[in-house]
Amino acid sequence: MAACMSSTSLPTAIRYAATTLDLFIDAIRLRPRTRSSVRGHSTNCNAGHAAPTDGEVPASDLLSRFSGIMKLFPNRRRAFFPEPGAKPLESDPFHYNLLMKAFSRAGRPDEVLRLFREMKESKCDPNVICYTTVMDALVASNRSEEAEKVFEEMIDSGVTPDAASFTVLVKFYSFYLRRFDSACEIIRWMVRSGCDPDVVTYSTLIAGLCRAGMVEEAWCVLDQMLQGNCSPNAHSYAPFLQAYCSQGKIEAAIRLMESMRSIGLCEIGKLSWVLKLVTDMIKKGISPSTETFNIMIRSLCKAGKFRKAKCIFTSKGFVADIITCNILIHEFYMAGKIVELQNLLSGVDMDKIRPDSITYNTIIDCLCKKGKFLEAIDYLRSVEDGFPSEAVAHLAYWLVRGRKIGELLSLFEEMLSQGLVLDGQAFNHLIIAFCKNGSCQSREIYKVCLVLDKMLGVV
């Protein structure tokens, strides 16, 4: 069984993922571009060769690169995979950046660094966009010193940082370190060096402050922004609304909405949209819609005001929908109010409200967050739809994350015995789960691949 694993299972995995997106041929074509990454690893497969151990799997790079790319650039695949006969891709900063970004999204900063080194060694000079990508990848994985080193390196190589590169640093200081003084220092530095912070730079800082509960300070930044002749947009205001709603300050949120409307910034997405509903509702004395109720229930729960949320829920004339149920399930369960939740839901007319995929995922989330993996599996068994693919994929994510590969395999075997098959998208998610978990190169994925092979009748 161990024989040929490296030539059968993993490529099969790639094949499934590829077939999902009609990319199989392209996936193969991607291989030459990755040869430096697979150098030293033999892809040949000798009969009797032992099962691969961690770190010996050449195709894993391809796999993770592939999944990252698919996720990132669904419409751009021709950029990576030219038509047959087209001239080969060149190693230019543009293509390197696409790959580095793909790895960054897949949570593989070391791969990003490897490509970054590779491009410099091959005399392909990184430009400001490449530097920014690398820095962002490092920041996203909390490797600040390295990001700062890359920043210095950029300057040393004569590449001028722009607003985007600085913003990565601002993001790091605001979101990761909560060192807002340093974040402001970065902005002053930008101004000194002739690179004006733009709306993204400021909005990043504002979002960080709001999230830290420093709403007043965030308003100061907004003032600073206006003084700096930089117009705020909807993204600049959204963090304030978010903060007010999460603090249960609905009136403040509504007031903000009003002032935003006066400056023509109403499109913030559903949050503002619902708040607008609330505003209009109050003005006209109209009974709020279920959607309005839902956002209020959510805000109240988030603010820990479960009793008020319950009042709204049980108030006369209110008809719950599946979204209400999903909100209640999530908020009450995570707050440990399970009996109350059952009471609330027992009053719901379940004939009219059918659970949707979000319901399944929410319940799976709740159980898995508390480490109740087996209960989550049982729950999925009890679902009438018979292992809905999306929910299985979601649970698979948690099982991979929780290192419950044995349970995952049993689940697949069980589905297999019932003649059930995962769809391509579910499979894709599974691959991403392994990659994100850093176990893309482990033996675990091989075992899973074997079951999937059986499931799809490949072997």
Next chain:
DNA sequence: GTAGGGTTAG
């Protein structure tokens, strides 16, 4: 020409 920065996943 294409590519990078606005924590909303898990």
